[in-house]
Amino acid sequence: MTNKSMKHRFINRTALSLAFFLTLLPGIALAQNDVYVPSAENLKSRQEFNDARFGVFLHWGIYSMLASGEWALNDNNLLFEDYKQLAGGFFPSQFDAREWVRQIKASGAGYICLTSRHHDGFSMWDTDRSDFDIMDATPFRRDIIAELAQACREEGIRLHLYYSHLDWGRPDYPLGRTGRRTGRPTGQENYDQYLAFMKGQLEELLTKYGPIGAIWFDGIWDHDIDRTPFDWRLREQYDLIHRLQPGCLVANNHHKAPYEGEDIQIFERDLPGENTAGYSAGQQVSNKLPLETCQTMNGMWGYKITDRNYKSPAQLIQLLVRTAGKGANLLLNIGPQPNGKLPAAAVTRLQQIGEWMKIYGPTVKGTQGGPVAPHAWGVTTSRDDKVYVHILNLEDTTLFLPLEKKIAKAVFFKDGSAVKFTKVPGGITLSLGELPAEPDTVIELTIK
Secondary structure, three states: OOOOOOOOOOOOHHHHHHHHHHOOOOOOOOOOOOOOOOOHHHHHHHHHHHHHHHEEEEEOOOOHHHEOOOOOHHOOOHHHHHHHHHHHHOOOOOHHHHHHHHHHHHHHOOOOEEEEEEOOOEEOOOOOOOOOEEEOOOOOOOOOOHHHHHHHHHOOOOOEEEEEEOOOOOOOOOOOOOOOOOOOOOOOOOOOHHHHHHHHHHHOOOOOOOOOOEEEEEEEOOOOOEEEOOOOOOOHHHHHHHHOOOOEEEEEEOOOOOOOOOOOOEEEEOOOOOOOOOOOOOOOOOOOOOOEEEOHHHHHOOOOOOOOOOHHHHHHHHHHHHHHHOEEEEEEEOOOOOOOOOHHHHHHHHHHHHHHHHHHHOOOOOOOOOOOOEEOEEEEEEEEEOOOEEEOOOOOOEEEOOOOEEEEEEEOOOOOOOOOEEEEEEEEEEEEOOOOOOOOOOOOOEEE
């Protein structure tokens, strides 16, 4: 791989020893551990992010051409020199950034997160730091991020950018647990050089494309910093981001408690506080940061032609509601096709979520987790003097809510018709009768 403008930095043995020592300290993963104080712009961005409650994730790159997911290079033990030839045939002739953004915005989503660079190292923008990018390595020669950023600005929707910390092709990346059979040259690992490359790319993303809502990191689990001494020097990267764009949020999908400098806590394939997917063992939920759950619409993140295991619209709506009931955002993933189109099944589901959001959006967007903890029957959300009771799975005609506050009235949110309620010891009981066959029946309570 040819680097166009790589700067080499060297540090002395004393500094290396200090960095090594710091990585061994319990709970310390950064060489810099000073307390991060978010700016006013950052706090405003956090609130706007929190209010959105729904975003769409897009895993797209040259791996879509193999139609077997974004880990195709690693999982199939492909040689990187062979894999990168895919770029020579990548020509997504039907890609239309405005069409993507309009389809996603109509679903009620408040932001889009695109993979700017995944673990295969291919960059979806016109980077000066590598030739392995959309402009230099493909016949398409259109800057995907530039077009998407422009479309997002026009439609008033935020753009977030996924960025991989690991790279299966670059010889200077310190080899971790994955990408070990891609045929990389040995003996060229140099984290100083690789870090300079990443910081250069981050600077490009944050200076060439207008306001970016968040940088969404992934991959430091490739070196388990709790077991293997390795200092990613995350704080250097986080401080760079906050300096270039104070309102840009930092998120990192490391499956651990947040580190200093991060603005969002991520939960992969799970709701906050749960660990059904196995990625969140021991990950305590922050009470200070916005929360985000990322989940796939079907089974895979990147496009897989055989993956028709799409969740139903009802399942997706209930997932969105349960996430909001936890006080978190749902980042719902779609894997675009190699021709540049979103899969038809995904577009249909976006439309159906959008129809639901036209009615019920106010019961999730701009809300926080409600006063009643999530139950098997559903969740609650709240805003000001309103509590929204989301009934997702109830086989009874009554529902007890352990609410201490006095209720002024209760109505069905959809049509405003009254719901009878009775004050009982420890709370109230709603008399609901037979509920309609909907994915979510919402009762609006007004607090006195």
